[in-house]
Amino acid sequence: MTASSKKGQRLNAPDARIGDVLVTWYQKNKRSLPWRQRFLESGDPYVIWISEIMLQQTTIQAVLPAYERFLGVFPQLKNLAAATEDEVRLACRGLGYYRRFRLMHEAAQVLAAREPFHWPRTYKEWRELPGIGDYTAAAISSIAFGEAKAVVDGNVERVFCRLLDRRVVPDQKLKKEFQAMGDSMIPASAPADYNQGVMELGQTICIKQNPRCAICPVQDFCAAFKNGSQNLAPAPKKPMEYEEVRMHLWLLLQNGKIGLVQRSKDARFLGGTLGLPTAWEKDGELRWEQAGRWDFQTEAFGSIKHGITKHRIQAFVHRKDWKGNSPAMTWVPLEEAETQLVSNLDRKALHLFLKLEAKPTLFDDQSFL
CATH class of the missing domain: 3.90.79.10 (Nucleoside Triphosphate Pyrophosphohydrolase)
Incomplete structure (x- = not known):
């Protein structure tokens, strides 16, 4: 076990170049996803917000048809706010975890009632809305409004554990340290691309089993790759008891x-x-x-x-x-x-x-x- 994998040891300082490398890689290799294209065309934060709620605990492949169907029914915030709970639930059919959509509906009503209307712009403001946690607030505020607040989810935790060869199960304490690590790496000039890049890296290359290290853009910075311990970092979580x-x-x-x-x-x-x-x-x-x-x-x-x-x-x-x-x-x-x-x-x-x-x-x- 390397010194960096000892339980309780604080994280090493990340290489400042990682953020810029991820931005460059993402800009060249980003997937074409409907919420990205819609935001590029409209600049409407609504399309980013809806996608982030749908993607909670749900795969991209499951979200794709539901996302287009949902925006066909509720193309704008005002349409969602005026809908009934049953109408919202039906538009999200098949995605499961319906509490998130009830809270999304509540948040839409809160936003639509603002006089004069204005979107939340910062992480802090998004965090105050129903159904918006740390990750979602960071994602929306960075992608839609350019705030330099790093996202940390399971994919990002896995990337960071491997960069530092941390062979432990990520816990709440580690999440706080990862948040500080991400905030120190995110380039102020491209926060949206950094956050989407680190998420995309975890989704497509730094995957759970048999990561695709040969094409990883941050391979040179990765302690787990250097030590050959990619499948040991992070340690697997205890299996859920059903x-x-x-x-x-x-x-x-x-x-x-x-x-x-x-x-x-x-x-x-x-x-x-x-x-x-x-x-x-x-x-x-x-x-x-x-x-x-x-x-x-x-x-x-x-x-x-x-x-x-x-x-x-x-x-x-x-x-x-x-x-x-x-x-x-x-x-x-x-x-x-x-x-x-x-x-x-x-x-x-x-x-x-x-x-x-x-x-x-x-x-x-x-x-x-």
Whole structure:
């Protein structure tokens, strides 16, 4: 173990050249992403803010279609502020972690109510809005307004750990030191390019396993590369302990339509979302996620697996032909259900049903008649 990897030792001072090297590399190699192009064309901080919220705990590939769909519905701040919570949730369908979008909506309303209207410009001002943490405030204020405040997220922590050959799990104390390190390296002349560059480096080159060191622009400054310890720095985090959960979802069908219900805001999972009637098991009993309860007494035709934070879910999917009417139900044509379901859990259940329905049954094959 190198001296720089001893636990508790403060970080070495970074080489001042790293920031400029990252800026030059980013300007030549940056990916073409829609939020970058939109901001280049409009200069509107709104398009950066929306992208940063969507990218929280979500991959770029998952965000790309949702981002364009969202801006198609809410092209400007005033449109988002005037929307209902359900409309916002539906526009963000499939991305999960919906609390971030509720807070984003609240922040939009706070901003739209300002007289006269003005965007927050500094890290401190962004930090005061609902749903804006340290990383997001630094990203928006630097990219949209040129503030020299460095971003520090998991990707950046990994880059810094390798630069210094720190073979430890990044903790809160280390995050504070990394923040100071980043703030000391970020060029005042190009803070947006530095922050996007260090993030892009962690996303595309300084990746978790088998980093692409041969094409890394800061290879000459990297202690882990010099010591051959890239896969040791940082140390892996303790694996998350998952809770196993059994759930049940029902597809209620009537005249070519599917019945959807509003889950309670205080539901254990997916609170407040419009979706399939849902219950989860506890001590042999069903706990319903929406107001009221139904005694469907149906056998599941299949099951799906899904993850929500620290929960591993096995969801059994049921089908029932529904007769009569219920004021608690929203009936949607089956072919439109995909666009109305916010949660990927509901959508997986729908896809399973449609997949099975598309298969010919034994008696559809005329050779058996």
